Amino acid sequence: MESVFGLVGDGFAVVAADTSATSSILVHKSNEDKIMKLDSHKLLGASGEPGDRVQFTEYIQKNVHLYQFRNGIPLTTAAAANFTRGELATALRKNPYNVNLLMAGFDKDTGPSLYFIDYLATLHKVEKGAFGYGSFFCLSLMDRYYHSAMTLPEAIQLVDKCIMEIRSRLVVAPPNFLIKIVDKDGAREYAWRESIKEPELPALA
Amino acid sequence: MSIFEYNGSAVVAMVGKNCFAIASDRRLGVNLQTIATDFQRIFKIHDKLYIGLSGLATDVQTLHQRLVFRHKLYHLREERDMKPETFASLVSAMLYEKRFGPYFCMPVIAGLGDNDVPFICTMDAIGAKELAKDFVVSGTASESLYGACESMFKPDMEPEELFETISQALLASVDRDCLSGWGGYVVLVTPTEVQERTLKGRMD
Numbered sequence A: 001m002e003s004v005f006g007l008v009g010d011g012f013a014v015v016a017a018d019t020s021a022t023s024s025i026l027v028h029k030s031n032e033d034k035i036m037k038l039d040s041h042k043l044l045g046a047s048g049e050p051g052d053r054v055q056f057t058e059y060i061q062k063n064v065h066l067y068q069f070r071n072g073i074p075l076t077t078a079a080a081a082n083f084t085r086g087e088l089a090t091a092l093r094k095n096p097y098n099v100n101l102l103m104a105g106f107d108k109d110t111g112p113s114l115y116f117i118d119y120l121a122t123l124h125k126v127e128k129g130a131f132g133y134g135s136f137f138c139l140s141l142m143d144r145y146y147h148s149a150m151t152l153p154e155a156i157q158l159v160d161k162c163i164m165e166i167r168s169r170l171v172v173a174p175p176n177f178l179i180k181i182v183d184k185d186g187a188r189e190y191a192w193r194e195s196i197k198e199p200e201l202p203a204l205a
Numbered sequence B: 001m002s003i004f005e006y007n008g009s010a011v012v013a014m015v016g017k018n019c020f021a022i023a024s025d026r027r028l029g030v031n032l033q034t035i036a037t038d039f040q041r042i043f044k045i046h047d048k049l050y051i052g053l054s055g056l057a058t059d060v061q062t063l064h065q066r067l068v069f070r071h072k073l074y075h076l077r078e079e080r081d082m083k084p085e086t087f088a089s090l091v092s093a094m095l096y097e098k099r100f101g102p103y104f105c106m107p108v109i110a111g112l113g114d115n116d117v118p119f120i121c122t123m124d125a126i127g128a129k130e131l132a133k134d135f136v137v138s139g140t141a142s143e144s145l146y147g148a149c150e151s152m153f154k155p156d157m158e159p160e161e162l163f164e165t166i167s168q169a170l171l172a173s174v175d176r177d178c179l180s181g182w183g184g185y186v187v188l189v190t191p192t193e194v195q196e197r198t199l200k201g202r203m204d
Helices: A049-070 A077-092 A135-145 A152-170 B057-078 B084-097 B142-152 B157-176
Strands: A006-009 A010-020 A020-022 A026-029 A035-039 A042-047 A097-105 A112-117 A122-125 A128-129 A176-182 A186-193 B010-015 B020-025 B028-030 B031-036 B041-045 B049-055 B105-112 B118-123 B127-130 B135-139 B184-189 B194-199
Touching: A006 A097, A006 A112, A006 A135, A006 A152, A006 B057, A010 A042, A010 A097, A010 A152, A010 B184, A020 A122, A035 A049, A035 A176, A035 A186, A035 B010, A042 A077, A042 A176, A049 A077, A049 A097, A077 A097, A077 A112, A077 A122, A097 A128, A097 A176, A097 A186, A097 B184, A112 A128, A112 B028, A122 B031, A128 A135, A135 A152, A135 B031, A152 A176, A152 A186, A186 B049, A186 B118, B010 B049, B010 B105, B010 B118, B010 B142, B020 B041, B020 B049, B020 B118, B020 B157, B028 B084, B031 B105, B041 B184, B049 B057, B057 B105, B084 B105, B084 B118, B084 B127, B105 B135, B105 B184, B118 B135, B127 B135, B135 B142, B142 B157, B157 B184, B157 B194
Parallel strands: none
Antiparallel strands: A006 A010, A006 A128, A010 A176, A020 A026, A035 A042, A042 A097, A097 A112, A112 A122, A176 A186, B010 B020, B010 B135, B020 B184, B028 B031, B041 B049, B049 B105, B105 B118, B118 B127, B184 B194
């Protein structure tokens, strides 16, 4: 079962997601990137129906780019989150997307922020959020150990605690996780947490 | 579980002497899990008109956006704010428009009308208006709220006493409902001022 979680620290926001792409009992791959970079300073971690996840997040990414091309300036994180909620809400009673999202961003004037958007288009600005069965463990851990203005090492330590908890307590626990962060220098991959490494296969002759 | 109980909510409005108070809980949940403890359910339409929306959180947000839009348009055209009675009819009409695919929201509307006479009403998800002279309730804790308000309410309360009464009624009721609570938020409106306060309640 897919897990996505994230939190806001001092001048940065971090989003972590598992990296397994599954279909019932089969694992297609365990290095799937579920945290999309919307623009230089925004991340969108998504979990849910695989087709919807990719299609919807790409749609949001392209529209965020379009705004920047048309207007010459990028969207704020709040604006991007509200736009995303609007798209989900419009589609909800027509052809709903079954995707849960955590949007993390950094704005020069307001700093880092994290937005929880569930598949029904419920939008809420949060300091910490999580989706999936993993959320039952992550949210409690974050309630206990989170405090405002955490430093990056403290935040990564908390993220690792959450990953260890999911690995040990969730029955069909995803083996690998990807952590991405966004701060004033932009959105980037921070680390992988792999317990099963995909083998590097030699090229076929 | 019903779709109205998916996120959990409690909203109540009470009439006092030339004033009204509207209060809600602050929990945003997903079934049994609590996601946030600062979710806003009471929205200002204009200085003397507030609407509290209980039910499915996504529809709360969609309806709020649509209603603010409609009121802004009304204000541009009519060059004045909407009366609470008019606004209630607008909400009722908007909800009934979606009769066969409704918004899963039960609004509570509270405002000061002409001559600052307090007005409150509630409606079901398809717009059946229910006017009241004393109090109106809505949400997963509505049954508890009815009981608490009926016993605590007195007519013509002054603002301070009204605030105390509505707060106690809200906190007592949400403590008996697992899906709502995690604090309270009260708006007290008199002809001259608006007081917004957060209540500290049982966080469970």
